[in-house]
Amino acid sequence: MRPLGTRRAVRAAGAATVAVLALAGCSAGQVAETAMLDTPIGGVDTQTVSGSVYIRNLQVEYPGVEGYAAGSNAPLELSLYNQTDNEITVSISTKPTEQAEVVSASQVGVVSAASPSPVASSSAAAPSSEASAEVEPSAPVAEPSGPAVDVAPAQFKIGAQGSALFRPTDAAQLQVIGLSEKLPPGTSVNLVFEFSDGSPTMEVQAPVATPLSPGPREEPHLDEDEEH
Template structure:
């Protein structure tokens, strides 16, 4: 026959075991529920109407609290995935919308420098002298005009530039995607995909309206692409001197 102390010890041990099992069950339930939570994504995810093309993580590059000015260009980040077994072409453009805090752009594409426009006549400095031939001289029918008194002559004023500054060339966003392939665009690309000529200022918290059209006849997809969230918090403004000093 067990003593009273032995029975009490057995009851205490049993209660402790039940408590441990209960806590383990609660903890396991919390872990399972947390595992089902999705990681927050900043960019926009969307699919075409027939699910032939997936759009993932579409954002505008963050460039500070001031954002982008009107008529500026802004780099895009986005990924396109072809879910079909045939090649597709995705054309991206922009158009105005009535939605608040959403701007548009004149064009979507990549920007690259075009070749400079070269003049037809070579300059005298670049002319090559041929052995046995005299360099060309001024025509007798066009004598040099002597400067008038009081009029200063600027050296090289009559010379025309041999080339004009290179103009930026825009390649529209007509993107070919291989069967079951993908097209990834990042702001760090050598020629990033950009929205060109913003209709208004684009600041953090705002979006730009994009329209995606598909060569397979799927309905156009319209999405609002937000400005990305910075990877690190903005620096705080310096406080007033003595702000953190406690009064004695």
């Protein structure tokens, strides 16, 4: 027969082991969640109905107190997380909405500086008809007044348990292009998210980010009569 003190010691050790395992599991969950929070959260957080894709920290880069002018482009900050074991394609577009203080744009795309075109030579091989179809525009394009840029569709394949992160500091920025109206702080742009896994299409409003530090304060103007 085992002494009473020994049985109590065994029970205490077992309880301590269970507590350690529970704490370890909790910590693992916290680490997984913290991995998503790689930047201070200030934007919109949402997800698909099934939870297959997480949308995190969606916002427009803060441009200053004047905001973005109508017709201009605005960089987006966004993190997408695939929570499934299958690849998912996420497509982002924009559409008008009747909501107050919410604007739209002509398109959403990944904007990067265009590579300089190589100079053609007489010895260069002629491109195939397939290649020509990819690079030739269907209609004449006016010469750009500013630096040439490439715009890729906002369509992203995210691997199983993978992610796609977009920051305004990226060389190739995710942008809303051709704003329908002025976009000052306090307003949002309407975005449409579509998912290849069959999740319902989502309309999400991306707000203009708040500044990291307060703007300069204006000193009150005093008339000469008030000064004396």
